[in-house]
């Protein structure tokens with residue numbers, strides 16, 4: 001089967017590798033849609049990660065082994081990672097934090113089968129939720145990181161329809177957050193540095209869009225919220241400036257979820273947490289028990305998902321897809337293996 005390999009800075013190759021097989025309760029899935037996430041960072045560095053390249057997909061079950069709740073031909077979303085499925089974290093739906101993840105090589109006997117930037121993937125059946133007929137493969141693939149991380153954040157923040165939410169960072173994750181918040185009926189303020197993506201934010205229904213390069217974002221947010229600040233904020237940019245803006249723009253007793261990754265923010269326990277009463281949480285993904293809700297949001301929002309997906313490429317054109325992501329003039333980019 002074909003698989004993407006990064007073989008140097010700004011260099012990719014399509015490699016022919018062994019096709020994996022269904023084994024025990026792991027199903028073999030033919031990948032139809034593989035959105036790309038942060039893999040372009042490895043493209044610029046020129047190194048393969050020490051885990052499979054690509055983690056978002058949807059596809060069709062083509063081979064099964066032992067008893068499985070799935071059938072050949074089922075259309076499924078491919079959830080990320082290889083968690084054990086048995087520990088308390090997995091059982092509670094927080095499999096993303098599992099400490100006992102499978103090593104694909106030692107479980108299947110071959111090192112291939114874990115990458116979504118390939119023609120086939122193997123996955124434990126319980127991590128393959130079925131796609132309802134209302135959704136296409138491309139739309140359903142947004143249930144991974146298109147809608148997922150911000151949906152997890154909104155669940156942790158107990159979003160209500162009366163809230164005004166700030167989302168910083170209009171990458172594909174932040175843009176997906178707008179879809180989730182508008183589905184709840186709440187207001188959303190979006191900040192982003194790229195005009196192409198800010199325009200997408202507008203098309204997805206953001207109530208106020210601010211480019212912090214040209215504006216005093218904090219002042220505009222306060223003006224929009226009668227001087228008080230937002231109830232809730234989600235940082236999807238992962239920069240110190242955007243994370244600090246979330247803290248400073250959230251009103252007293254409000255709550256903030258950090259989805260974008262970095263380790264440099266200084267938190268003032270006294271001013272930020274004690275005096276302002278803010279609640280800060282870190283969110284990587286969503287609790288798997290929310291999958292049915294997320295599928296319903298995807299069905300209600302499928303037109304918006306079509307807007308979020310701005311480009312599709314054949315796997316042979318992965319090089320072009322990574323370059324496009326570097327320009328940031330795109331929403332979600334989907335590879336069609």
Ligand SMILES: [Zn+2]
Nearest residue numbers: 084087090098
């Ligand atoms: Zn586990």
Ligand SMILES: [Zn+2]
Nearest residue numbers: 037038056145
């Ligand atoms: Zn992702």
